[in-house]
Amino acid sequence: MKSDQTNTETAPDTPIAEFRNATKTFGDVVAANDLNLSIRRGEFLSFLGPSGCGKTTALRMLAGFEAPTRGDILLDGQRVNDLPPHRRPVNMVFQHYALFPHLTVAENISYGLRQQRPRPSAPEIAKAVDRALETVRLPGFGPRRIWEMSGGQQQRVALARAIINQPKLLLLDEPMAALDKKLRRDMQIELQTLQRSLGITFVLVTHDQEEALSMSDRICIMRGGRIVQVGRPRDLYDRPINRYVADFVGKSNFFAGRVTERSGGAAALTTASGRLIAGSATSDIATGQAATASLRPEQIALRRTSTGDTGEVRVTVVNRIFLGEHTEYLVTSDDLGEFLVLVSRQAEATEGGFEPGDTAHASWQAGTALILGED
8 A cells, every 4th residue: 555645745753643533433333433643653553452442443544444434534744534545655464464375475475566557677576575575584485375374474474565565654453363372472572573673653453452562662542432541551551540441451450449538649448348448549539439449460469477467468269370470369358359469480489379278368568559530
């Protein structure tokens, strides 16, 4: 989808792409609702959310496969609502790669170049294909057939086909969904390396939180067609604005109650059983308001003996899952119910492992919790 527009000078700080009050409806269904987002040059941005949240619709509006019902899509500062996909400086890698099985690897990769008018010469096309294959670490694979390639190799072919036209924006629609876990992790690293080396802006759509956290410079969390929060992975993990984001980005334990103390950025919540949980407040919540305390499983320590701390919780181990470098425990207490604790191998070496039915003592540092307002 290489652009054939006349090139114009663009200020370097101009976003590569923008959504301005962009809304897309299909009949009575609002797929994307009033999206406002600037995508920076050279960044790796991910749209993250469950099925039906609007992330793929947002990607398709960038690609030109869908036009906004209201609002605007801008590329390089220019409105492109009515510009067809093949005239945008954008390429897309689809979930199932959309490779042509009857063509060789080289023919698949060069397909876009061969559609250009005027068409590059055969030596120019061959040189560009070799360069693209080198970039995705498949040198010499040009003569092979697609059905002779593994899933990971097919994904690289799809990437090579996408980058050969040197797009300004590369869109990735869950391209690793069909890969096994180890290969998916390997491809995540390769995609990051490729993005840095090419300097192209990557926009990824995924429902996999781990994928988004590990690869992205920024993540755009979506829900019900709307953007909920945009930020760096660490910021979204440490400072979610509400329970939805805290629950979707990583694992968390949630304890409902009412705000009983409020001072500056700090707050304390009292649960229905009377337990006080103190922490920092991430939204404008007031005393007496219903709220939720969020605690990450890795923030909780699990010990065999009591420390006598007033914030300690006596628990019974319900289940354990060995995860290699960590063990995840599901525990239950009389006043907080069930919650998760993630214990490192180092901590287990000190305390020893726990088995279902064991009694233990859970605790966390004062102020560790996040006090979140209602979504």
